[in-house]
Amino acid sequence: MRTAVLVDPRYRDHDPGPHHPERPERIDAVEAMLHDWRGAPIERVRPRLASEGEILAVHAAPLLEAVRATEGKAHVAIDADTHTSARSYETALLAAGGVLELADLVARRDVQNGFAFVRPPGHHATRAQSMGFCLFNNAAAAAERLRAEHGLERIAIVDWDVHHGNGTEAIFYDDPGVLYVSLHQYPFYPGTGAATDLGRGAGTGFNVNVPFSAGVGDLGYALAFQEVIEPVLRQFAPQFVIVSAGFDCHHRDPLGGMEVTEEGFRAMTRSLLSVARDSCEGRLLAILEGGYDLDAIRGSSRAVLEELCRPDPPVEEMLGPAHLFEQLKGILAPHWRL
Ligand SMILES: [Zn+2]
Secondary structure, X not given: OOEEEEOOHHHHXXXXXXXXXXXXXXXXXXXXXXXXXXXXXXXXXXXXXXXXXXXXXXXOHHHHHHHHOOOOOOOEEOOOOOEEOOOHHHHHHHHHHHHHHHHHHHHOOOOOEEEEOOOOOOOXXXXXXXXXXXXXXXXXXXXXXXXXXXXXOOEEEEEOOOOOOHHHHHHOOOOOOEEEEEEEEOOOOOOOOOOOOOOOHHHOOOXXXXXXXXXXXXXXXXXXXXXXXXXXXXXXXXXXXXXXXXOOOEOOOOOOOOEEOHHHHHHHHHHHHHHHHHHHOOOEEEEEOOOOOHHHHHHHHHHHHHHXXXXXXXXXXXXXXXXXXXXXXXXXXXXXXX
């Protein structure tokens, strides 16, 4: 069992301008965490550039052209929040390509699981619109590649970034092959993410939103996994689990209003690993989305990585409260409605 990380100094080259929260130093925080790493050996993977075709698998041609047109320009404002610098186009291709590279390694079982620490993030980018600090949708590109190159038919994307991943939701909204699950602050940017948005047509039911009021912490997130997310994922039986791992639901984050700690990220990771172990031989890929406090990024990414590296727990340890409660509900069903 091996865990791989993908990060590269070139992810600093996208500069959205002074005082922007999605800043190059976020990559330094990850590099500092890896420099101090004392856990199990992890494999370091280098990114490649995504091809035009890989971007066009999830985006309309005018979006690719619009991002390409920013190349070499010191500053372009795509919208009020989303700004580019001279090398943003190349960096965004390297972010998507890095995620695809690591997705390939996990899909081929060259490594067990991995974490792609890339920027710019991706989950707000829709098929036709870069927005919300996001240029290309990295997680969506990975899901499409897993289908096209590896023949997978059921892919789960679980998004715990504090913001709803409107782009990922929209790209797969009528698609039963990609189950999108999001936990997010609501109402909040970008305004989407209602619990009643379930998907469309054949995709109905394959879009699950958990809209939280501000202030929810580890316990609320753990309950959502226990009561809703893990049961849904187990029924879906994904062949690959992608995590849109934003750390802006951390209590220190300057943009988010949630109270999640490092322990909360550990618990969510353990839950997803347990699903992945049971349904797809542990194949899981985490992708960095948001998260704007450097200490929170450092501590939370370390916590998630430590869980990814942990050897499979003994069976008795896996029979946690969720499993016990399911058993109890069955045993008590003739007598009590639970
Ligand atoms: Zn976010």
